[in-house]
Amino acid sequence: MKSKSIDEFYKEISEESKIESSALLPSGIQKEIGHFNVFDIKELWGNLKKIPVMTYDRRAYYKISLIRGKNKVEYADREIDIESYALLFATPKIPYHYVPQDSLQSGHFCVFTSEFLTKDKSGIDLDKLPIFQTDGYPVFQLTEEEVIAIDLIFKKIHQEINSDYVYKYDLIRNYVAELIHIGQKLQPVTALYSKHNSAARVSSLFLELLERQFPIESTRQRLELKSAKDFAFRLSIHVNHLNKVLKENTGKTTTELITERLIHEAKVLLKETDWNISEIAYSLGFEELAHFSNFFKKQTALTPLSFRV
Incomplete structure (x- = not known):
């Protein structure tokens, strides 16, 4: 059983959202810079009566999500309840199961491969960051002020990925690095860890x-x-x-x-x-x-x- 690839990711969300895969892909991305894309949750699944449940899998890409809504994130040995707002970091090292608890879901998420955010391109060594270590469960509870600030970063990423700026992916890397540093400064919601089951x-x-x-x-x-x-x-x-x-x-x-x-x-x-x-x-x-x-x-x-x- 292999990790879920980027191609499988697009196939899955295309089937769930009823949007053609080609319409989900960013234009102009070069293979040699790795893969990156960003999504608006409401635009992706807003027309569905029920938000899809993310299956428990190991994935071959990284993911950063700004979540608005009631949700549950399940790891093998614990679960984390999200009551309102959260910032979630997913790594290929840790499989998890994401379960929306209501239909009032909004926010953003971006997916990227390790090739996109290599140290020589971004100055960030993903494998050495505490937020992406295997002993971590990086789901962070947010205040309304923090949500507004993080939402603004995602909106800049949306705007940039659709632009004609030659160096847009270099700029996007800076925005992703900013999201990572915000996450590392936040405290994990350890109080919400549930171990009883x-x-x-x-x-x-x-x-x-x-x-x-x-x-x-x-x-x-x-x-x-x-x-x-x-x-x-x-x-x-x-x-x-x-x-x-x-x-x-x-x-x-x-x-x-x-x-x-x-x-x-x-x-x-x-x-x-x-x-x-x-x-x-x-x-x-x-x-x-x-x-x-x-x-x-x-x-x-x-x-x-x-x-x-």
């Missing part, structure tokens, strides 16, 4: 990631998340914490749950397809046929070939 959420997200890999429908399709370590990395939590939570909520370890699902899929593929066993082994993430055969026999007391007959 974090174990249930971790379990739910794990099962969602596990099930999302199935069914295997082609010999070209291959499992990417195969171990407890893989899932813990994708959820941005420690593998020991994941094991503890799953054991408490399901009575089974991470490995046991993964094994059960792999065996179920292996049985389906052996009985319902004409793929050879090597193809099945490969699609299920096994590098060697012998490894798959040993794994299957250990769990079922049968070899894959015996089961298929």
